[in-house]
Amino acid sequence: MAETDIPVRFLRISAFGINSGGGLVLLKALLEGSGDDLRSIEIDERVSASQVGVPGGTATRSVRRSFAARIFSSIRAARDAREDDVLLCFNSLPPLVRSRARVVTYVHAPHFVGAHAGIRYTAITRLRLFIERAWFRFAIGHSDEVWVQTPTMAHSFHRLYPTVTVRVVPLLDGALHRMVSSMDDARVGSAGATPLWSDKAFFYPADTVGHKNHVNLLRAWALLHDDGHDAQLWLTLDSGELDAMLAQAGLARERVGSVRALGRLSRDDVLARMSASSALIFPSIAETFGLPMLEATALHKPVLASERDFVRDVCQPAQTFDPTSPYSIAHAVTRFVEGEGPLPGPFLSAAAFRAKLLS
Known part of the structure; x- marks a missing residue:
């Protein structure tokens, strides 16, 4: 035309x-x-x-x-x-x-x-x-x-x-x-190298009790996978439990990328796996204590956790999120891997x- x-x-x-x-x-x-x-x-x-x-x-x-x-x-x-x-x-x-x-x-x-x-x-x-x-x-x-x-x-x-x-x-x-345009120009000018998502591994030692919130965590990992971000997620579930959580989330196995079902681990194996991870991710909705967050802190591992009062009772999280929102969880993981970056726009x-x- x-x-x-x-x-x-x-x-x-x-x-x-x-x-x-x-x-x-x-x-x-x-x-x-x-x-x-x-x-x-x-x-x-x-x-x-x-x-x-x-x-x-x-x-x-x-x-x-x-x-x-x-x-x-x-x-x-x-x-x-x-x-x-x-x-x-x-x-x-x-x-x-x-x-x-x-x-x-x-x-x-x-x-x-x-x-x-x-x-x-x-x-x-x-x-x-x-x-x-x-x-x-x-x-x-x-x-x-x-x-x-x-x-x-x-x-x-x-x-x-x-x-x-x-x-x-x-x-x-x-x-x-x-004002926003000038902020974006400054942030783009200071941006570093693109991080390698495949080098990151997030560990969540928890069973399938409902308040542990595996469903929203898996939905968040599907969102990250859709965006081409395939960080590893290590879960202390067996394969059958992972399949059940995926079914509750309405997700096929291939939608969640690099998620591994490690099965039940001993206390020593949990600590070893925590040490080998990039960070603890802890999307639990309710806890009386939250022992893994204290363990991660003692091992000098960053914690990404729900924005809940019980979290700050035991640690200082590197990132927090709304545990009821897969988008919020995915955004927190992205901030942890890539930094704050430019405004979304x-x-x-x-x-x-x-x-x-x-x-």
């Missing part, structure tokens, strides 16, 4: 409900520098067009703080959009009806993936969250893509909505983008974000 044949897209934004905090900062960043490609915007009545930087001449509608007004706004924005438009639902709520436009829902509220569970809210806030989540479940099929800010949000969405196309597209305002400027929207 010749450059002159590239279709021109226009942007429409639905932003009711965005009136403070990080959402307002990002909305201002998105609108800064917007020009002829912005066709219309629906903004919250609590902010003005000049406050968020809506370009002059843009069709702007102020939406009242009521669900009726927001429902009407959502339907209007979807029906007004044309085939050459991108409708960006910047308030996390997909349109209630289908649109001819390409629809992208940008989600930056955690309750849509259940991350609010266990948090106490006022009655009116609980009602609002309930309605918004019901809206989201009903309307998510009207969105072509969901964009989120972090891989953690993306993983949560894949679990709840496996058929939805999800992209990680973190938007930063100009000042923060410049890439983080997008407003200009890059708009370019990705309209491409």
Whole structure:
């Protein structure tokens, strides 16, 4: 296709409900520098067009703080959009009806993936969250893509909505983008040689009692294997026990790479194996003491352990993680092997974000 044949897209934004905090900062960043490609915007009545930087001449509608007004706004924005438009639902709520436009829902509220569970809210806030989540479940099929800010949000969405196309597209305002870019430049400049994962061996002496948490540890090793990181994992399980743990984790044997079932070891063999390892990994969820962590410390071996109070009762861990999250365990192992490294990124400027929207 010749450059002159590239279709021109226009942007429409639905932003009711965005009136403070990080959402307002990002909305201002998105609108800064917007020009002829912005066709219309629906903004919250609590902010003005000049406050968020809506370009002059843009069709702007102020939406009242009521669900009726927001429902009407959502339907209007979807029906007004044309085939050459991108409708960006910047308030996390997909349109209630289908649109001819390409629809992208940008989600930056955690309750849509259940991350609010266990948090106490006022009655009116609980009602609002309930309605918004019901809206989201009903309307998510009207969105072509969901964009989120972090891989953690993306993983949560894949679990709840496996058929939805999800992209990680973190938007930063100009000042923060410049600061983060300078941090990345400094870290890349000081990076050393790439470590050899195959030289690393992590030891976990534990039986199959549930709180020992082998299932999440094996899921973490599968994530590392998927990323091409095949450090060894030594477990004091026999082959049958390892197969049972893999079945509970929903994993085939080849998914976990270099995992070895050593069987039951004597105390002397445990200490010898600990001495030969690169580190003790200890994902247990509950302990009264945690003897292996003290043994590793006495042998001058690093400890990677759950972020739990009982861990710090007996050692000073080199890395900690959330034992309920395979991603957290895998990230801790990566930090131990590779160091902190650059920020995960890439983080997008407003200009890059708009370019990705309209491409």
